[in-house]
Amino acid sequence: MTPPDSSDLRGAPADRVRDALRDGDRLPGGRGFAGLLADPPSLGGPVLVRDVLGRQPLFVEREALDAETGRDPTAPDARSFDRTALDEPEPVPAGSVVSASGTERVWGLPDSGPTADRGTALSAVDDAVSAALDDLSAGSKEGDLAVAFSGGVDSGLVAAAVPEAPCYVAGFEGSHDVAAARDAASAMGRDLRVVEITHGDLTRAVRAVAAATGRRNPMDVAIAVPLFLTAEAAAADGYDRLALGQGADELFGGYSKVVDPAEDPRVDADTVRGARTETVRTLPDQLERDVLALRAAGVEPATPLLDDRVVAAALALPDDLLVDGDERKVALRRVAAGRVPGSVHAADKKAVQYGTYVSRELDRLARRAGYKRRMDDHVGKYVDALCSEEKPAGEGRN
Numbered sequence: 001m002t003p004p005d006s007s008d009l010r011g012a013p014a015d016r017v018r019d020a021l022r023d024g025d026r027l028p029g030g031r032g033f034a035g036l037l038a039d040p041p042s043l044g045g046p047v048l049v050r051d052v053l054g055r056q057p058l059f060v061e062r063e064a065l066d067a068e069t070g071r072d073p074t075a076p077d078a079r080s081f082d083r084t085a086l087d088e089p090e091p092v093p094a095g096s097v098v099s100a101s102g103t104e105r106v107w108g109l110p111d112s113g114p115t116a117d118r119g120t121a122l123s124a125v126d127d128a129v130s131a132a133l134d135d136l137s138a139g140s141k142e143g144d145l146a147v148a149f150s151g152g153v154d155s156g157l158v159a160a161a162v163p164e165a166p167c168y169v170a171g172f173e174g175s176h177d178v179a180a181a182r183d184a185a186s187a188m189g190r191d192l193r194v195v196e197i198t199h200g201d202l203t204r205a206v207r208a209v210a211a212a213t214g215r216r217n218p219m220d221v222a223i224a225v226p227l228f229l230t231a232e233a234a235a236a237d238g239y240d241r242l243a244l245g246q247g248a249d250e251l252f253g254g255y256s257k258v259v260d261p262a263e264d265p266r267v268d269a270d271t272v273r274g275a276r277t278e279t280v281r282t283l284p285d286q287l288e289r290d291v292l293a294l295r296a297a298g299v300e301p302a303t304p305l306l307d308d309r310v311v312a313a314a315l316a317l318p319d320d321l322l323v324d325g326d327e328r329k330v331a332l333r334r335v336a337a338g339r340v341p342g343s344v345h346a347a348d349k350k351a352v353q354y355g356t357y358v359s360r361e362l363d364r365l366a367r368r369a370g371y372k373r374r375m376d377d378h379v380g381k382y383v384d385a386l387c388s389e390e391k392p393a394g395e396g397r398n
Helices: 016-023 117-139 152-162 174-186 199-213 218-236 248-252 274-281 284-296 308-315 332-338 356-370 378-387
Strands: 036-037 047-050 059-061 089-091 094-098 102-105 145-148 168-171 192-196 242-244 300-302
Touching: 016 036, 036 089, 047 248, 059 094, 059 102, 059 300, 117 308, 117 332, 145 152, 145 218, 152 248, 152 332, 168 174, 168 218, 174 192, 192 218, 199 284, 199 356, 218 242, 218 284, 218 356, 218 378, 248 308, 248 332, 284 300, 356 378
Parallel strands: 145 168, 145 242, 168 192, 242 300
Antiparallel strands: 036 047, 047 094, 059 089, 094 102
């Protein structure tokens, strides 16, 4: 169980973080941590810490990152879990400690090779996922937890662990994610609450997400907006935690670019495991965006598939338990068999920005507002205008 947040350190007790620093333990248990550690071992004074996958966002004033300015980054007015509380926020790098003397990376991803025996590797994933989902169930009280549900294996596994929790999906009418979630919820006998996005919802959410995350690029915005609207609906219904299947695609080989990396220009690696590692290294940046968007909507994320036990087991998988032919997330799908219906554990999932039609509709609104596709970064220019004081000319038309 993760202890309650304190004002200084979130996600783990101070003793566990101290031990992780002393021992160089990259995955000391839990689902990430960040904050102030007042008495770290052998570091001579208070430091800011953030776990290796950056599962808890933490920010510091840019000036305080420069040791020559003399400003202490650990001072209360120089650090925050909320980037909007600072004048010039910079994220504490994942796996690092920050002190008055500078920034030092102290944890990296485990770099041991794959588990040689396929059965042992699969059993380790099964045990880790089971333990993490059991913790989610045990830590849930009636009426405090909802599930972000897209109908795929990731959210299906999470939903199966908390059978009384309502499931939520956001998307435009006719979108893939809404249809898939309806089918999966029916197969699982679950209560599904559909948040049908309108253009008004979209423009409002874009502004809220940009303000919370500090990001205006179309990709980040289009990914975070459906999460924000899903979380907002759950919060309006009285739920203060939202369970998600975050991390599964990165850890278990869910991206198409992992299938044949030697021929895919989107990755530098030429092996499945190498390409998977590249995707895992994108998690700190992604999780910062998503956690900030979810908190801005009024919920705290619960992410059992980002539990350290799951991360360790996933990183030890051999290639053929990540990708087998055209099948991706092989190990996770094997673990899901028996926990969710066959149609759910075998389901393909679209990227959220496409599966919800949010990217499509942002493009449509941009063009209606006069930002044509022949313009460089036309959607980005539209988002900038949307987030400025002046509304784009075409806003409000459906």
